[in-house]
Amino acid sequence: MRPILLSGHERALTQVKYNADGDIIFSVSKDHVVCAWFSHNGERLGTYHGHQGALWTVDVSPNSEMLATGGADNTIRLWEVKTSKLLKTWDFATSIKRVEFSPDGRQLLGVTEKRSGHLGSIVVYDIDLDIEAEQTSEQALRIVCDESKATVAGFSYGARYIIAGHEDGSVSQYDAKTGELIFNTQVHEPDMMVTDLQWSPDRTYFITASKDKSAKLLTTNDLEVLKTYQTDTPLNSAAITPVKDYVILGGGQAAMDVTTTSARQGKFEARFYHKIFMEEIGRVRGHFGPLNYVAVHPKGTGYASGGEDGYVRVHHFDKPYFDFMYEVEREQANL
């Protein structure tokens, strides 16, 4: 599994995303630049210029025509993927920590940062799928997070719910039509930030990563914790692999945060756990700093990790990865 190194960013990567077909990877970094790459060979396809600050988040629409980005310049921007043309800029009072399209691409949500005088919020815009259309400035919805700010959020199956992870380690379920909070539950350890939330392919469940060194698999409908993956390092990201029943976790302690009592510096590895049995099955090394994001190819053929070291590493899984089976899985497969 020899990785392809995408070197084009000058500072830490913050998020990487595959498009629905898996042939393109989008990456954002603290260097203000958005990059698009061919996933099979790592060739750079294009860049999107305009942001005036560090970028925290990127998402591509389901039909791969539009790209949304957000960052420290307090804007969400919408781009045409093909031409790099800026289609829309939405301005805010604080930075944007997360953007995500709904499953049908007709809505876009953004998570805004909390700052003195400004509560954190989740905003939703209706998106006109016509690339030539003037996009609306009107918010379809604005959810104010007055308890604990949201750090991550996304749309459930059918865009029925908005699920958010919070700074205090809790997870919320909102009605995506009305913005009403349905319920909030403490999933991770108190005051241990939820750092990532990624969906299963059908969005009936999702995985959260937290600074409490664990990742958890939750049901969309009841926010019930189905599985817990315990590690020995603060986590920044967690992804669910299709095809094989694995999850990939990324994190690591930055050198400046490592205490003298810490046994080993770094631990900058992607960790693979069996999704159902919750056992660690392997690690992939390579980054020289914490992994800030891991993304899985939508067809389950590989994954990409974005590191604090400024690199994106793209891995194509090889045969042993697909062949590996627990004895009980083999039994089931032979039934």
Add this chain to the structure above:
Amino acid sequence: QDLSKKNTANRQVVEQRRRLLEEWKAWREQMAEMLEEEGIVDEKLEIAKQKDGEGEIEEIE
């Protein structure tokens, strides 16, 4: 005696995994039914179909 203890432990691990796998499969089936009842379509499949549709139109032209 040690060997029989080990075998018992191994069997327990395997049985536990079997149980977890069955539980998971049952829950997945339940979710698939729920999505079908709710009339939730797979957007990615829909988009793929649309793309195929566009391709056909181009051929006609």
